[in-house]
Amino acid sequence: MGARPLVLGALPHYPIPFRPTVAVAGASLVVAFIVAVRARLAHRPVTGPTSRALAIGSAAVIVVATGSPYHWPFHWDGFGRFVPKFGRGGLSEWRELYQDPRGVAALLLVSNVLFYVPLAFFAALGWRRRGPSIVASCLLLSLSMETLQYFVLNRTAALDDVLLNLSGSLIGILFGVWVRRRFGTRAKS
Template sequence: MSNTARRRSSATWLLLAYLALAVYASLYPFWPWTWPPGMDVWGLVGVPWPKRFQVFDVQANLAGYMPLGLLAFAAALRSGLGMRRALFWGLVPWPLLSFAMETLQYFLPGRVPSLGDFVLNSAGAVLGVLLGLLLNAFGGLQRWQDLREYWFQPHCAGALALLALWPLGLLFPPPVPLGLGQWLPHLRSLAIDALQDTPWALQWDDDAVQDLARALPPGLEAIATALGLLAPSLLALSVARPGWRRLWLVLGAGLLGVLTSGLSTVLNFGPLHGWAWLTDATWPGLAVGGTLAALFCALPRRLCAALGLVSLSALIALVSEAPADPYMTQSLQAWEQGRFVSMYGLAQWIGWVWPFAALAWLLGYVGRREL
């Protein structure tokens, strides 16, 4: 079997992640599921044409499916499936997915199925494939493969996909700078709602609620920030090739985390507050995290992966004790539902899931025999 056929493409993992996000954006808020009033089974086959288009909806639907076409085409081509199969996977599944999502929106009163959305989604997938063909014709995909082989070891597709998703998760302001993975308050709310009016209903006293709402001490906040920078750095080091390029990867991770956090603050609270998140607790955390990551550049890949597991576990434990941002809810009230779903809702889900996905990948990676 050729090396091309055995190649694992990071585009495959990015495609699966983006597919989950596209389904989420199409079916949010997922409740309540009701049969459309006055509609029979055959009425579900047709999707109505919208009476008018909004500029944001046109842009979102057209651009939203472009990555699906591009990633599917690139993943199939770089995995050795050939041009015909790459064109098939880039063009055929996504109009079918869009039509299925528009049909399911009949059952969600808060969503409006639209034939225009289907047409724009399909056109977006075609544009993604055309972009992939253009990149392939000019050697863009091969250049990416050469760049990947220069910087990273084999079997790094999952890690590269996670590293690409990490800054997207930071776009939704985390409870602590760079602190992703805060599930505890949301799980608590889901458990209370699910068990309400049952014999197993949860009763949270005021002290417990106040404990969850109490801000982290500055020292713990600095440690959480350091771990938030250290975790993706160790993930990159676990698949990086030896030499000075490992230090460049650490510096790039730090710069990307700082710039993305600043962009998130600008988007939510305005340009005047872009660097307000750099507090007396944040600066020491960034310094400690960056210094440790630079020192760990000299360690073997397996040890970096093991330290990454420890860092992620500690990060999840710390951010679970941090309160949610009290100003975030007020900021989101200024956004329309569609824009929230398209941007912040997806970024929030990435921020929740990313540390757990990285933990799962590192656990499998540490146990590989080829290391």
């Protein structure tokens, strides 16, 4: 199977609302910049407040990217599909990463991990010694988004997605702890 050329106008329709997600991410960066400048001007530590602002912004990006309807105007058609067994949801499509890396299944699999990495990373930098609380918060956000997708958005809610979200959270926390230890960034809680 040959590689498909990347033509900007011919990108497949991905089930992530691109424009609102980018707008929220941009607004989060602006807010974090303002927080950093204000902390710097007040001669206070910058890393903690900026990291906390970026963690909250990352959570907002997750809510917009995964909690928005695919199509507008939104029409509720009943409940979605629930996949209560591990290995029957997003994890069952791991071969798609190699077979069709530009496909929707590959995008959803990777995004379930990658969306939670910056959230946990910035939370680990912003709130020291709060690893279990960060994991619990990421789990709560993940379960909330899966519940929203099932009950409101008529989409699939899978335990695999929660597991992928948690793995992204753990990667982010470990990376945040490593950065804090390696570079000595100290965030005052």
